[in-house]
Amino acid sequence: MIMKDTDKKRVLREMLFARRFEERCYEAYVERNIGGFLHLYPGEEACAFGVLEAAKPGHDYVITSYRDHVHAIKSGSDPKKVMAELFAKETGVSKGRGGSMHIFDVANRFMGGYALVGGPFPLAAGIAKGIQMQGGDEICICFLGDAANNQGTFHESLNMAKIWNLPVLYVCENNLYGIGTRIDRSTAVIDQYKRVSGYNIPSAQEDGQDFDKVFTAASKAIKHVRGGNGPYFLELMTYRYRGHSMSDSNAYRAKTEERMWSDRDPVIMLRDRLIVSGALTLDEYKEMDTAILDEIEDEVIRYATESSEPPVSEVERFVLADNDPWVKGGVK
Amino acid sequence: MADIMMWEAIMRAHDEEMANDPMVIAMGEDIGVVGGTYKATTGLYDKYGEQRVIDTPISENGYTGLGIGASFLGVRPIIEIMSVNFAWLAMDQIFNTAAKVRYMSGGQLQAPVVIRSPGGTAHQLGSQHSARMEKVFMGIAGLRVVTPSSPRQAYGLLKSAVRCNDPVFINEHELMYNMRGDVPEDEYFHPLEGSEITREGRDVTLFGYNISVHWCLKAAELLSKHHGIEAEVVDLFTLSPLDREGIRNSVSKTHRAVIVEEAEPAVGVGAEVMAVINEECFFELDAAPMRVSALNVPIPYNHAMEKAALPDENNVVEAVRNMFGV
Numbered sequence: 102m103i104m105k106d107t108d109k110k111r112v113l114r115e116m117l118f119a120r121r122f123e124e125r126c127y128e129a130y131v132e133r134n135i136g137g138f139l140h141l142y143p144g145e146e147a148c149a150f151g152v153l154e155a156a157k158p159g160h161d162y163v164i165t166s167y168r169d170h171v172h173a174i175k176s177g178s179d180p181k182k183v184m185a186e187l188f189a190k191e192t193g194v195s196k197g198r199g200g201s202m203h204i205f206d207v208a209n210r211f212m213g214g215y216a217l218v219g220g221p222f223p224l225a226a227g228i229a230k231g232i233q234m235q236g237g238d239e240i241c242i243c244f245l246g247d248a249a250n251n252q253g254t255f256h257e258s259l260n261m262a263k264i265w266n267l268p269v270l271y272v273c274e275n276n277l278y279g280i281g282t283r284i285d286r287s288t289a290v291i292d293q294y295k296r297v298s299g300y301n302i303p304s305a306q307e308d309g310q311d312f313d314k315v316f317t318a319a320s321k322a323i324k325h326v327r328g329g330n331g332p333y334f335l336e337l338m339t340y341r342y343r344g345h346s347m348s349d350s351n352a353y354r355a356k357t358e359e360r361m362w363s364d365r366d367p368v369i370m371l372r373d374r375l376i377v378s379g380a381l382t383l384d385e386y387k388e389m390d391t392a393i394l395d396e397i398e399d400e401v402i403r404y405a406t407e408s409s410e411p412p413v414s415e416v417e418r419f420v421l422a423d424n425d426p427w428v429k430g431g432v433k
Numbered sequence: 434m435a436d437i438m439m440w441e442a443i444m445r446a447h448d449e450e451m452a453n454d455p456m457v458i459a460m461g462e463d464i465g466v467v468g469g470t471y472k473a474t475t476g477l478y479d480k481y482g483e484q485r486v487i488d489t490p491i492s493e494n495g496y497t498g499l500g501i502g503a504s505f506l507g508v509r510p511i512i513e514i515m516s517v518n519f520a521w522l523a524m525d526q527i528f529n530t531a532a533k534v535r536y537m538s539g540g541q542l543q544a545p546v547v548i549r550s551p552g553g554t555a556h557q558l559g560s561q562h563s564a565r566m567e568k569v570f571m572g573i574a575g576l577r578v579v580t581p582s583s584p585r586q587a588y589g590l591l592k593s594a595v596r597c598n599d600p601v602f603i604n605e606h607e608l609m610y611n612m613r614g615d616v617p618e619d620e621y622f623h624p625l626e627g628s629e630i631t632r633e634g635r636d637v638t639l640f641g642y643n644i645s646v647h648w649c650l651k652a653a654e655l656l657s658k659h660h661g662i663e664a665e666v667v668d669l670f671t672l673s674p675l676d677r678e679g680i681r682n683s684v685s686k687t688h689r690a691v692i693v694e695e696a697e698p699a700v701g702v703g704a705e706v707m708a709v710i711n712e713e714c715f716f717e718l719d720a721a722p723m724r725v726s727a728l729n730v731p732i733p734y735n736h737a738m739e740k741a742a743l744p745d746e747n748n749v750v751e752a753v754r755n756m757f758g759v
Contacts (some may be wrong), residue, residue, distance in 0.1 A: 164502075196539030205538035212505060217529050224496045224530065225504020234456065234484070234508055254525075257495025264490070380757060419536045420575050422543065423600040429625035430593050 104316060105155075106380035112154055112312065113371050113381070116146045118393050119171045120368055122180055125397050126170070126187060126201075129277035130347050134406070135187045138216075139201050142166040144342040147243065147272045147367035149175050152317025152335070154241055155323050162210045162228050164221045165244040167202035168341075169214025172244055174399045180397075181404040190408035197411045198419065210239075218251025218279075221245060222271070226258045229267035229332075240268040247293055247336075248279025259300040270326045271318075273336040274309065280345045281353045294336040302332050309337030311363045313374070339367075386420035434615040442584035442616050443473040443549070443605075446591035447511060449620060451481050454509060457595060460487040461513030470515050471551065471610040492525045497523035497548065501600075505545045509595055517552035517604070518564045531600040532575035546601075547594040552580075553644055553695055554607035554732050554743055562662055563732035563739075565696035567642075571672040571705070577625055578673040580604035582646040584614040586670055589623025597625055604672070606644050626671050628679035634665030637753055638690040639704055640680070642669040645693040645744070652693075652749035660759055672702060681708060681714045688719040691752050693744065698726035710759045723752050 104112075123141045130139050142149070149172050153163070174180050178194055186193025187201050194206045202216040203257045211375075212228060215221050225243035231238045249255060250273065262269050273293045277284050290296050294304040303325060307318040315337055322333040340362035344351035375381035437445075451457045459474055459481075460467075465488040468475035478486040489496040500510035514520045520527070531544040554563040570578045570753060577599050581587035587605065594601035631646060632653050639649035646668045653664040667683050669676065684690050690710055692703035703724030710722055728742045 194539070195537060195541070198539045199537045203537040205541050207538070207541040213534070213542065215530070217525060220498070220525065220529060223498025223526065224502035224505070226495075227499040227508075228505060229504025230499060230503040231508045232460075234503070235506065253492075255500065257492035258499070260490055261495055261499055263494065265487075347481055387551070419540045421577070422535070425598050427593045427596040427598075427622065428625045430589065430622040 106375060109371065109375055110380060112150055113368070113375060114389055114393070115175065115389060116150050116302055116312070117349050117369065119146050119174060121390070121393050121397055122174070122401070123170065125402065127343070127347070129187065129402070133199070135201065136189065137200050137202070138167070139347045140345065142168055142341070142344050144291050144362065144367070145169065145274055145276060145309065145339045146170060147312040147315050147371070148272065148309045148337045148339055150317040151312050152242060152244070152272050153369065155316050155319035156240070161239050162212050162232070163244070164212040164225050164228065165214055166185050166218065166221065166246060166249065167214050167216045168246070168346060169204045173204045173206055175213070176206065176211040178204070178206040178242070180401050183253045184401045184405040185408045188405040188408070188411060189255055189259050190405060191411040192404070192408040219245065219249040219254040221260070222249070222252070222254040222258035225269050225271070226262045226267050229262065229269035230265065232268055238327060240323065242270045242272060244272045244274060246279070247273055247275040247284055248278070248287065249294060250293055251279070251288060259297060259302055259332070259334070263300050263302050266301040266331040268329070268330045270322055271332065271334045273334065274339055275336055276341045278345065278354070283353070292336070296333060297334040301334045302334055304334035304336065306336040306338065309339030310367045310370060312367060312371045435618055436613055437584055437616055438610065439581070439584045439587050439612050439614070440472045440610040442588035443591060444475055444477070445616070446588045447474060448480070448559070450595040451477065451485065451705040452593060456507055457509040457511065458485045458503070459511045459513070460496060462488050462489055462491055462515045464513050469513065471607070473610070474513065493519045493522040494525055497532065498526035500528055500546050501544045502659060504544045505542055509545055511547045511549065511591070513718060514548060514550040516562055517550045517566045518562055519549070520550050520566060527576070527600070527602070528573055530634045536575060543598050544600045545598045547591065547603060548600070548603060549591070549603040551605045551607040553608060554739070555607040557734055557736055557739060559734045560731035562595055565582055566725070567672055568696055570602045570604070571702070572700070575600070576673065577601040578604065579625055579671050580643040581670060582641070582668050583644050584612065585616045585621070588616050589621045590625065590670065592620070593622045593625050596622070600720060601625065603666060604643060609644060616726055626674060626676065628676040629668040629670060629682065630665060631668045632664070632666040634663040634687060636664060636687055637691060638660045638665045638667055638683040638687045638757065639749060640667050640669055640690060640692040642672060642702065643695070645695055648744065648746040649693050651746035655746065655750050656753055660754065660757070662753060664753065669702070671708070675705065675709060677709050677713055680709050684710055684714045685717045688717055689756060690722040691749065691756065692722065692724045693749055694724065694726050695743065696727055697729045698724060699729065702724065720756050723756055725749050725752050
């Protein structure tokens with residue numbers, strides 16, 4: 102599948118927006134407007150954008166881990182409502198009950214961020230089972246990090262997805278660290294796509310910094326899954342610029358290693374490619390960036406700041422269903 | 434009324450609910466071709482096919498999570514976990530996902546799964562096949578826990594659980610699948626909340642659930658016959674949310690309470706019911722409540738030691754006699 106430069110310019114803007122959004126989250130955390138744990142995405146943008154650009158966001162189901170803001174936004178969530186969730190407001194996507202690690206936007210088929218490493222593997226297979234029963238052409242896309250593959254759910258879910266031919270695409274964002282432990286110190290096989298061969302599931306490994314390469318690899322993967330051929334596993338080699346979460350001092354990585362990755366920044370790589378092809382000028386990019394920063398400040402942060410917190414009187418709501426008639430039973 | 438065994442009652446509930454709604458599925462280890470370790474899914478595989486009656490791999494956390502994920506899209510899975518001991522392996526998905534997803538999504542998602550599993554101790558199955566875990570499940574916000582003591586309850590609770598929009602854990606018992614009892618011929622939906630007075634009495638309330646209801650009933654007969662004590666037996670078929678009103682009403686009538694549980698005493702049903710009594714009707718009491726529980730040991734293989742580790746009707750009689758000083 103070939104993508105036009107005009108579309109790539111749109112994607113570049115979206116990726117830059119995601120970068121600035123996450124950087125602004127960092128500031129808001131320092132300002133104490135965001136609490137709890139906060140896991141940021143800068144450095145890995147080409148993964149979410151490359152895959153979801155090849156998918157049908159809002160139609161296909163997406164599920165992921167706690168590093169979830171950008172996946173939700175690319176799935177169709179209003180960034181204002183994502184930021185409002187981080188600010189613990191009633192107008193947040195999860196009504197202020199979820200927080201950074203639990204962004205949910207079911208109307209856009211973003212089925213949530215989950216905080217147990219590896220937890221979404223079987224949930225994604227289950228969503229795919231639901232799709233299969235409904236008979237639609239949707240697929241489920243599950244984004245998780247490399248370290249999740251050391252959980253039993255990885256193996257259990259791949260096995261079930263294969264034997265039941267479920268329409269699920271597992272995307273491994275391999276950022277080389279499980280919290281602060283480097284992959285070669287925690288994992289017997291470094292190349293994650295090789296681990297999947299034990300389940301007879303097709304897989305591929307791609308450069309997760311290069312939007313075009315991710316898009317091409319994801320298009321192939323999605324065609325496979327949507328075509329009724331069962332699960333697929335796509336490994337994307339990437340890197341997160343910040344620590345695992347805000348409480349991570351990030352002291353365990355060499356500066357030379359960090360520089361090697363930031364020299365291949367996914368946003369800058371896409372930008373430069375568009376400049377070389379003549380579709381974009383540096384001035385245009387700068388204007389784009391300024392407009393994004395203004396939008397985030399004037400609209401996103403303002404909305405999150407001005408929104409109300411959920412009423413504390415509702416703290417016991419949503420534990421169970423409201424007034425479920427079957428609770429009372431009865432003879433039919 | 435039909436006089437049928439508990440496994441037949443559970444199978445009938447499956448069959449009716451699967452016939453009623455094409456999104457109802459059954460899944461678990463050996464439930465399809467084999468028909469279930471306790472026969473509770475007999476015949477369903479042939480009738481509804483392998484897409485809806487799913488023999489799972491032995492991956493408890495995996496298939497439980499898969500069922501939960503499917504329930505997000507409106508599928509209504511009835512998940513059988515072959516033994517409650519294995520449900521420990523699925524606790525991550527039950528506890529971290531099913532019980533919390535409605536809350537943490539601000540009400541956008543729900544996980545209407547039913548998880549059925551035999552708890553309780555059978556005969557000489559050893560430490561790792563004899564767990565009683567109801568105390569663990571009933572402590573989880575966002576999860577309903579029910580436990581049938583009869584084929585009628587097993588049938589009606591499962592039917593309501595399938596239709597209910599909350600995750601429901603049904604705590605069954607390995608020794609009770611062949612128990613016979615009357616089940617209505619017509620479709621019947623048992624309430625998922627409440628308790629039932631199984632035997633009326635005036636002198637003391639015996640609170641039981643699942644198998645311990647039967648110990649209570651036997652003990653009540655012995656107490657009546659030998660000591661002239663008329664015990665009321667209250668069946669706590671709902672462990673979460675506990676029927677605080679039912680507990681209060683019976684204790685306010687008899688002024689004495691003995692809670693009978695098959696599990697170890699610590700952090701258990703007895704402790705919880707005592708807390709409810711303390712909080713809601715302490716001044717109705719004529720005597721300190723007592724509990725009859727298992728010993729705090731892993732269940733031994735040796736049959737005499739196993740019997741010693743578990744309570745029965747004789748322990749209930751003894752507790753009541755101590756309470757009355759007779």
